[in-house]
Amino acid sequence: MKTLLSEMAIAERVAQLGRTIADVYRGRPLTVLGVLNGSVVLVADLIRAIDTPHQIGFIRASSYRGETTVPGQLTIGTDLMPAIEGRDVLLVDDIFDTGRTMVRLLDELNGRNPASVCTAVLLWKQGRSEVGIIPDYHGFQIPDTFVVGYGLDYNDDYRHLPWIAVLNPDDLDEVGAKSSGRNGNAGR
Numbered sequence: 001m002k003t004l005l006s007e008m009a010i011a012e013r014v015a016q017l018g019r020t021i022a023d024v025y026r027g028r029p030l031t032v033l034g035v036l037n038g039s040v041v042l043v044a045d046l047i048r049a050i051d052t053p054h055q056i057g058f059i060r061a062s063s064y065r066g067e068t069t070v071p072g073q074l075t076i077g078t079d080l081m082p083a084i085e086g087r088d089v090l091l092v093d094d095i096f097d098t099g100r101t102m103v104r105l106l107d108e109l110n111g112r113n114p115a116s117v118c119t120a121v122l123l124w125k126q127g128r129s130e131v132g133i134i135p136d137y138h139g140f141q142i143p144d145t146f147v148v149g150y151g152l153d154y155n156d157d158y159r160h161l162p163w164i165a166v167l168n169p170d171d172l173d174e175v176g177a178k179s180s181g182r183n184g185n186a187g188r
């Protein structure tokens, strides 16, 4: 697997993003809302770089798509979500790919009368967007290739890698062989 973004490059960029976000939201009732499962690593690092008081919470988004980046049926779970009425929400996800997940989540959040909603992602895949929005904050723009690590999965594996790696077709065969017998559903 080829490393696309090193641990150090990610750490530096996340620290910068945290400083920028802190400056924007200082004195405001900020809720950092992570999209499970992919955002857990980013949220853990990002909130420690935002040096202004804020709350955190999570919302779930999952789809039946393990092997490709073809969008499937998206399910949103709000059972873990805190109240956001009147709060400034920063919706944090691992990657902005087609953007469909973000659009659906924004619809869901805007129905709950937050003071504002902005979006932050670690990765923004070039040339894949199918929607009319772009992320307000992003760590890196990356080429249209399938990546894993730092929260991003392939069939729910590899989220634990401390860096971002490109998964090539040989790696896919290997994982497929190891995980045969399991269903291929991936949580986002």
Ligand code: IMP
Pocket (backbone or CB within 6 Å): 038, 069, 071, 093, 094, 095, 096, 097, 098, 099, 100, 101, 102, 145, 146, 147, 148, 152, 153, 154, 187, 188
């Ligand atoms: P979107 O709705 O197409 O923007 O999809 C966003 C979701 O798809 C992310 O939250 C990821 O979980 C998943 N995803 C998109 N591209 C990749 C990738 O290259 N690796 C792993 N997951 C991805």
Ligand code: MG
Pocket (backbone or CB within 6 Å): 038, 152, 153, 186, 187, 188
């Ligand atoms: Mg995912």
